[in-house]
Amino acid sequence: MLKLARAVRDGREPDLIFIEGARLCEEALRSETKIEELLVAESTLADEKIAKLIAKLRAKATQMRIVRDDIFASVADTATPQGIILLARRPQTDRHEFERCLAARNEARSDVPLIVILHRLNNPLNAGAIARTSEAAGAIGLIATQGTTDLLSPKALRGAMGSSLRLPIWTGARLDEALAWCRTHAIRTVALDPRAEVSHTEFDWRAPCAILLGAEAEGLSADERRATDERVRIPMRPPVESLNVAVAAGIVLYEAVRQRGFGSELPSSRALRLE
Numbered sequence: 001m002l003k004l005a006r007a008v009r010d011g012r013e014p015d016l017i018f019i020e021g022a023r024l025c026e027e028a029l030r031s032e033t034k035i036e037e038l039l040v041a042e043s044t045l046a047d048e049k050i051a052k053l054i055a056k057l058r059a060k061a062t063q064m065r066i067v068r069d070d071i072f073a074s075v076a077d078t079a080t081p082q083g084i085i086l087l088a089r090r091p092q093t094d095r096h097e098f099e100r101c102l103a104a105r106n107e108a109r110s111d112v113p114l115i116v117i118l119h120r121l122n123n124p125l126n127a128g129a130i131a132r133t134s135e136a137a138g139a140i141g142l143i144a145t146q147g148t149t150d151l152l153s154p155k156a157l158r159g160a161m162g163s164s165l166r167l168p169i170w171t172g173a174r175l176d177e178a179l180a181w182c183r184t185h186a187i188r189t190v191a192l193d194p195r196a197e198v199s200h201t202e203f204d205w206r207a208p209c210a211i212l213l214g215a216e217a218e219g220l221s222a223d224e225r226r227a228t229d230e231r232v233r234i235p236m237r238p239p240v241e242s243l244n245v246a247v248a249a250g251i252v253l254y255e256a257v258r259q260r261g262f263g264s265e266l267p268s269s270r271a272l273r274l275e
Contacts, residue, residue, distance in 0.1 A: 001037055001065050005075045008087050009154060018154045019086040020077055022050055027162030028086055029056055037087035038064040041072035044083030054084065061086070077154040090152060093144075093171040095181075101168035102141055113187050114139045114256055115210035117178050119224065120147040121245060123216055127151055128159020129246040130213070131167060137253035138260075141168035143178045143210075179227055182210045191220055192248055193231040194241065200232045205256035216245055 008016045016036065019028050028035065038061040044050050045066070058064050073081055091097075105111075116134045121127050127149050131142055142164075144151055151164050151171065170178075182189050187208040192200075212228055214220035219242070225231055234243060234251055243251070 001039065001063065002067070002071065002075055004037070005039055005085060005087060009075065009077050011150065011153060015090055016087050017090050017152045017157070018077065019088055019157060020084070020154060021082045021158070022053060022084055024157060024162060025057060025084055025086055026053060027165055028088055029053075029060065031162070031165045033091065033165055034089040035060045035086050036062055036089060039072065039075065039085040039087070040064065040066045041069045041081065041083035042066055043069050047083075050082075050084065057084075057086065078158075091165070091169075093151075093169045095170050095173065098141060098143075098168050098170035105140060105168065111138060111140055112206065112260065113185070113208040113210075114205075114253075115141055115143060115182065115187060116249065116253075117143045117145065117175075117182075117189075117210055117212045118148050118151075119145045119175055119212060119220065120215040120218075121213065122149050123245075124149045124151075124153050124156035125159045126216060126244070126246045128156040128161075128164065130249045131156070131160040131169075132163045133246070133250045133253055135163040135167050137250075137257050139167070139253065141170070143173050143181075144169065144171045145173050145175045145178060175224065176227070178210075179212075183229075188230055189228040190230045190232055191225040191228040192234065192252065193220070193225045194233050194236075196231040196233040198230070198232050200234050200252050200255050203230065203232045203255075205259045209256065211249070211252055213245055213249055 007013045008018045019025055038057050040054055116139050118127060131151060134142060150156060151169055157164060179189050187210050189210045189212055191212045234248055
């Protein structure tokens with residue numbers, strides 16, 4: 001089990017994901033995540049609250065192993081482990097499952113579609129933070145193009161704090177495929193472009209939209225920006241020329257929230273329709 005856990009942690013077991021820490025394990029328990037293995041540090045059992053969580057997880061896991069703290073630390077992905085790790089089945093993140101999850105979501109809610117497209121982001125903490133902010137802002141799903149960091153890696157999961165276990169996600173899409181999908185569903189695609197004439201506050205976010213975010217170092221190429229329907233800029237005082245991609249995503253997402261009215265009911269006629 002220890003050898004398997006290290007392999008999952010390092011991304012060498014494509015069918016499993018590595019979930020570490022009490023908070024993330026609680027989120028896994030609440031979601032439909034299928035738990036395979038449960039690894040616990042001996043000292044953790046003395047914590048009454050964690051012990052209750054372990055009991056609930058044990059009922060879901062196929063196998064549990066308790067190990068010495070030093071052995072647990074050799075498996076953990078964090079500097080200060082909390083003493084609890086899950087190995088779980090990787091959720092399906094293909095286009096078909098993405099559409100199925102969106103359809104199920106539409107039955108319960110009637111949100112005006114807001115999608116986030118991550119294009120070749122390579123920092124898992126940024127990707128996780130964007131997933132968390134996207135869910136908080138009411139985005140209905142995430143699309144990660146080919147070459148984007150794994151949204152279900154240990155670091156990305158910690159950055160998302162459970163959001164990537166709940167949001168519909170489509171990974172491995174080609175950029176042209178993702179943009180075409182949005183247009184098929186009447187969703188305007190919007191790129192962040194520091195040279196755009198329209199600022200993010202001047203743009204109308206009340207219609208169905210998909211925000212395209214590029215890689216941390218290079219951003220989006222001129223051709224990639226032109227491939228979208230619209231382009232907006234976030235005003236910045238010189239000499240600053242760029243923002244962290246997760247910060248930029250938060251700024252734009254919450255402008256959409258402001259315009260749409262946080263917590264207000266949206267008309268069902270504008271919800272995403274999947275034929």
